Amino acid sequence: VDPASDEQHALEAPLLRRASVVDAHGGSARNYVVTMWLTLGDNRARVEVSLSENTDMPYPLVIGRNLLTDVAIVDVSRRHTLEHPAVP
Template identity: 45%
Template sequence: MCPEPKVVEKIVVKTVPATAGELNLPIIGEIENVFVDPPGIKMEARVDSGAETSSIHAENIQMIERDGIRFVRFVIPDPKTGEPIDMEQKLARTVLIKRKVGEPERRYVVKLWITMGEIKENIEVTLSDREDFEFSFLVGRNLLTDTAIIDVSRKHTRK
Protein backbone atom coordinates (compact mmCIF):
# COMPACT_ATOMS: atom_id res chain seq x y z
CA MET A 1 0.00 0.00 0.00
CA CYS A 2 1.26 3.48 -0.93
CA PRO A 3 1.49 6.23 1.66
CA GLU A 4 -0.92 9.14 1.46
CA PRO A 5 0.46 11.87 -0.87
CA LYS A 6 1.73 15.04 0.80
CA VAL A 7 0.90 18.45 -0.56
CA VAL A 8 4.09 20.43 -0.91
CA GLU A 9 3.87 24.14 -1.53
CA LYS A 10 6.89 25.84 -2.96
CA ILE A 11 7.07 29.60 -2.93
CA VAL A 12 9.39 31.08 -5.52
CA VAL A 13 10.45 34.67 -5.04
CA LYS A 14 11.83 36.28 -8.16
CA THR A 15 13.89 39.39 -7.92
CA VAL A 16 13.73 41.63 -10.93
CA PRO A 17 17.20 42.81 -11.94
CA ALA A 18 17.98 46.51 -11.76
CA THR A 19 20.57 46.31 -14.54
CA ALA A 20 20.96 44.29 -17.74
CA GLY A 21 22.90 43.78 -20.93
CA GLU A 22 26.61 43.59 -21.63
CA LEU A 23 27.07 47.17 -20.43
CA ASN A 24 25.15 46.41 -17.21
CA LEU A 25 22.85 49.39 -17.87
CA PRO A 26 20.07 50.38 -15.46
CA ILE A 27 16.57 49.26 -16.39
CA ILE A 28 14.01 52.06 -16.46
CA GLY A 29 10.26 52.05 -16.94
CA GLU A 30 8.07 53.72 -19.54
CA ILE A 31 7.16 56.43 -17.00
CA GLU A 32 9.91 57.95 -14.83
CA ASN A 33 10.49 61.04 -12.74
CA VAL A 34 13.13 63.41 -14.06
CA PHE A 35 14.76 66.41 -12.44
CA VAL A 36 15.22 69.27 -14.91
CA ASP A 37 17.90 71.88 -14.16
CA PRO A 38 17.52 74.70 -14.85
CA PRO A 39 14.89 75.48 -13.56
CA GLY A 40 15.32 72.88 -10.78
CA ILE A 41 11.97 71.07 -10.99
CA LYS A 42 10.87 67.45 -10.82
CA MET A 43 8.58 66.24 -13.61
CA GLU A 44 6.93 62.98 -14.55
CA ALA A 45 8.18 61.94 -18.00
CA ARG A 46 7.23 59.48 -20.72
CA VAL A 47 10.17 57.41 -21.96
CA ASP A 48 10.03 56.93 -25.74
CA SER A 49 12.82 55.18 -27.64
CA GLY A 50 11.08 56.19 -30.88
CA ALA A 51 11.83 59.86 -30.25
CA GLU A 52 15.32 60.93 -31.30
CA THR A 53 15.49 64.00 -29.04
CA SER A 54 13.98 64.65 -25.62
CA SER A 55 11.28 67.31 -25.48
CA ILE A 56 9.75 69.60 -22.85
CA HIS A 57 6.49 71.55 -22.81
CA ALA A 58 7.25 75.25 -23.19
CA GLU A 59 5.10 78.32 -23.75
CA ASN A 60 5.74 81.87 -25.03
CA ILE A 61 8.85 80.75 -26.93
CA GLN A 62 10.89 83.64 -28.35
CA MET A 63 14.35 83.80 -29.87
CA ILE A 64 16.46 86.81 -28.93
CA GLU A 65 19.99 87.89 -29.81
CA ARG A 66 22.43 89.49 -27.40
CA ASP A 67 25.98 90.44 -28.44
CA GLY A 68 25.67 88.25 -31.53
CA ILE A 69 24.65 85.17 -29.48
CA ARG A 70 21.17 83.68 -29.91
CA PHE A 71 19.14 82.79 -26.83
CA VAL A 72 15.64 81.41 -26.35
CA ARG A 73 13.22 82.85 -23.81
CA PHE A 74 10.37 80.57 -22.79
CA VAL A 75 8.06 79.65 -19.94
CA ILE A 76 7.75 76.24 -18.30
CA PRO A 77 4.65 75.77 -16.13
CA ASP A 78 5.60 74.42 -12.68
CA PRO A 79 4.25 70.82 -12.61
CA LYS A 80 3.04 71.19 -9.00
CA THR A 81 1.55 74.68 -8.96
CA GLY A 82 1.09 75.58 -12.63
CA GLU A 83 2.90 78.86 -11.94
CA PRO A 84 4.99 80.07 -14.89
CA ILE A 85 8.77 79.67 -14.62
CA ASP A 86 10.58 82.15 -16.88
CA MET A 87 13.61 80.64 -18.60
CA GLU A 88 16.36 81.87 -20.90
CA GLN A 89 18.87 79.45 -22.43
CA LYS A 90 21.44 79.68 -25.19
CA LEU A 91 20.09 78.32 -28.47
CA ALA A 92 21.83 75.03 -29.30
CA ARG A 93 20.22 74.62 -32.74
CA THR A 94 16.88 74.45 -34.51
CA VAL A 95 15.31 71.26 -35.76
CA LEU A 96 12.60 70.51 -38.32
CA ILE A 97 10.08 68.01 -36.94
CA LYS A 98 8.14 66.00 -39.50
CA ARG A 99 4.59 65.33 -38.35
CA LYS A 100 2.14 62.64 -39.44
CA VAL A 101 -0.50 65.28 -40.17
CA GLY A 102 0.16 68.81 -41.33
CA GLU A 103 3.25 70.80 -42.16
CA PRO A 104 6.68 70.18 -40.60
CA GLU A 105 7.33 72.26 -37.48
CA ARG A 106 10.55 74.15 -36.68
CA ARG A 107 11.55 73.90 -33.02
CA TYR A 108 14.24 75.49 -30.91
CA VAL A 109 16.66 73.23 -29.06
CA VAL A 110 18.37 74.13 -25.76
CA LYS A 111 20.64 72.17 -23.44
CA LEU A 112 19.36 71.23 -19.97
CA TRP A 113 20.67 68.98 -17.21
CA ILE A 114 18.38 65.97 -16.83
CA THR A 115 18.66 63.63 -13.84
CA MET A 116 16.82 60.31 -13.71
CA GLY A 117 17.95 58.33 -10.68
CA GLU A 118 21.72 57.88 -11.01
CA ILE A 119 21.65 59.02 -14.64
CA LYS A 120 22.64 62.68 -15.07
CA GLU A 121 23.27 64.16 -18.52
CA ASN A 122 23.43 67.60 -20.10
CA ILE A 123 21.31 66.96 -23.19
CA GLU A 124 19.61 68.78 -26.01
CA VAL A 125 15.88 69.26 -25.42
CA THR A 126 13.38 70.55 -27.99
CA LEU A 127 10.91 73.18 -26.84
CA SER A 128 7.40 72.27 -27.94
CA ASP A 129 3.72 72.59 -27.14
CA ARG A 130 2.97 69.36 -25.26
CA GLU A 131 -0.26 70.68 -23.74
CA ASP A 132 -2.32 67.96 -25.44
CA PHE A 133 -0.03 65.22 -24.11
CA GLU A 134 -0.31 63.51 -20.73
CA PHE A 135 3.35 64.16 -19.89
CA SER A 136 5.13 67.52 -20.13
CA PHE A 137 8.51 65.86 -20.65
CA LEU A 138 9.45 63.20 -23.20
CA VAL A 139 12.71 61.29 -22.71
CA GLY A 140 14.18 60.44 -26.11
CA ARG A 141 17.09 58.38 -27.41
CA ASN A 142 19.56 61.22 -26.83
CA LEU A 143 19.31 60.43 -23.10
CA LEU A 144 18.74 56.68 -23.43
CA THR A 145 21.45 55.48 -25.84
CA ASP A 146 24.20 53.61 -23.94
CA THR A 147 22.63 54.88 -20.71
CA ALA A 148 19.57 52.73 -19.93
CA ILE A 149 17.37 49.84 -21.05
CA ILE A 150 13.59 50.34 -21.14
CA ASP A 151 11.15 47.82 -19.69
CA VAL A 152 7.72 49.14 -20.67
CA SER A 153 6.05 46.96 -18.03
CA ARG A 154 7.65 49.10 -15.31
CA LYS A 155 7.05 52.61 -13.97
CA HIS A 156 8.96 54.84 -11.57
CA THR A 157 12.02 52.62 -11.15
CA ARG A 158 14.35 55.57 -10.46
CA LYS A 159 14.07 57.70 -7.34
Protein backbone atom coordinates (compact mmCIF):
# COMPACT_ATOMS: atom_id res chain seq x y z
CA VAL A 1 0.00 0.00 0.00
CA ASP A 2 1.35 3.39 -0.98
CA PRO A 3 1.30 5.48 2.23
CA ALA A 4 0.89 8.73 0.30
CA SER A 5 -2.17 7.70 -1.73
CA ASP A 6 -3.41 4.58 0.11
CA GLU A 7 -3.41 2.77 -3.26
CA GLN A 8 -2.59 -0.92 -3.43
CA HIS A 9 0.04 -2.10 -5.91
CA ALA A 10 0.90 -5.62 -7.06
CA LEU A 11 4.53 -6.62 -6.45
CA GLU A 12 6.61 -9.49 -7.79
CA ALA A 13 9.69 -11.08 -6.26
CA PRO A 14 11.74 -14.21 -6.97
CA LEU A 15 10.82 -17.22 -4.84
CA LEU A 16 13.47 -17.88 -2.19
CA ARG A 17 11.97 -21.11 -0.82
CA ARG A 18 8.82 -22.69 0.61
CA ALA A 19 8.49 -22.98 4.37
CA SER A 20 6.31 -25.17 6.56
CA VAL A 21 4.40 -23.06 9.07
CA VAL A 22 1.83 -23.68 11.78
CA ASP A 23 -1.05 -21.22 11.99
CA ALA A 24 -2.73 -19.88 15.13
CA HIS A 25 -5.32 -22.68 14.98
CA GLY A 26 -2.73 -25.47 14.88
CA GLY A 27 -3.10 -26.16 11.16
CA SER A 28 -0.06 -26.44 8.93
CA ALA A 29 0.68 -24.94 5.54
CA ARG A 30 3.55 -24.41 3.13
CA ASN A 31 4.08 -20.72 2.50
CA TYR A 32 6.16 -19.06 -0.18
CA VAL A 33 9.12 -17.04 1.14
CA VAL A 34 10.57 -14.01 -0.67
CA THR A 35 13.02 -11.29 0.33
CA MET A 36 12.06 -7.64 0.32
CA TRP A 37 13.16 -4.30 1.73
CA LEU A 38 11.33 -3.18 4.86
CA THR A 39 11.61 0.29 6.37
CA LEU A 40 10.77 0.77 10.04
CA GLY A 41 11.39 4.37 11.11
CA ASP A 42 14.99 5.20 10.21
CA ASN A 43 15.93 1.52 9.86
CA ARG A 44 15.90 -0.23 6.50
CA ALA A 45 16.63 -3.94 6.17
CA ARG A 46 16.35 -6.72 3.63
CA VAL A 47 14.10 -9.32 5.25
CA GLU A 48 12.59 -12.69 4.45
CA VAL A 49 8.81 -12.54 4.22
CA SER A 50 6.55 -15.57 4.45
CA LEU A 51 3.56 -15.01 2.17
CA SER A 52 0.15 -16.31 3.15
CA GLU A 53 -3.51 -15.51 2.71
CA ASN A 54 -4.16 -13.40 5.82
CA THR A 55 -7.63 -12.09 5.03
CA ASP A 56 -8.84 -13.05 8.51
CA MET A 57 -6.01 -11.18 10.26
CA PRO A 58 -6.17 -7.48 11.21
CA TYR A 59 -2.69 -6.70 9.79
CA PRO A 60 -1.36 -7.44 6.28
CA LEU A 61 2.21 -7.93 7.58
CA VAL A 62 3.29 -9.33 10.93
CA ILE A 63 6.78 -8.22 12.01
CA GLY A 64 8.54 -10.77 14.18
CA ARG A 65 11.05 -10.52 16.98
CA ASN A 66 13.99 -11.48 14.74
CA LEU A 67 13.64 -8.21 12.82
CA LEU A 68 13.08 -6.13 15.95
CA THR A 69 16.07 -7.51 17.90
CA ASP A 70 18.64 -4.74 18.50
CA VAL A 71 16.53 -2.31 16.43
CA ALA A 72 13.48 -1.39 18.46
CA ILE A 73 11.87 -1.44 21.87
CA VAL A 74 8.20 -2.36 21.69
CA ASP A 75 5.74 -0.56 23.96
CA VAL A 76 2.47 -2.45 23.50
CA SER A 77 0.51 0.36 25.17
CA ARG A 78 1.23 2.70 22.20
CA ARG A 79 0.15 2.51 18.56
CA HIS A 80 1.28 4.13 15.30
CA THR A 81 4.16 6.12 16.80
CA LEU A 82 6.17 6.55 13.56
CA GLU A 83 5.45 8.87 10.66
CA HIS A 84 5.31 7.40 7.15
CA PRO A 85 8.90 7.29 5.83
CA ALA A 86 9.96 8.96 2.63
CA VAL A 87 10.11 6.41 -0.18
CA PRO A 88 13.78 5.85 -1.13
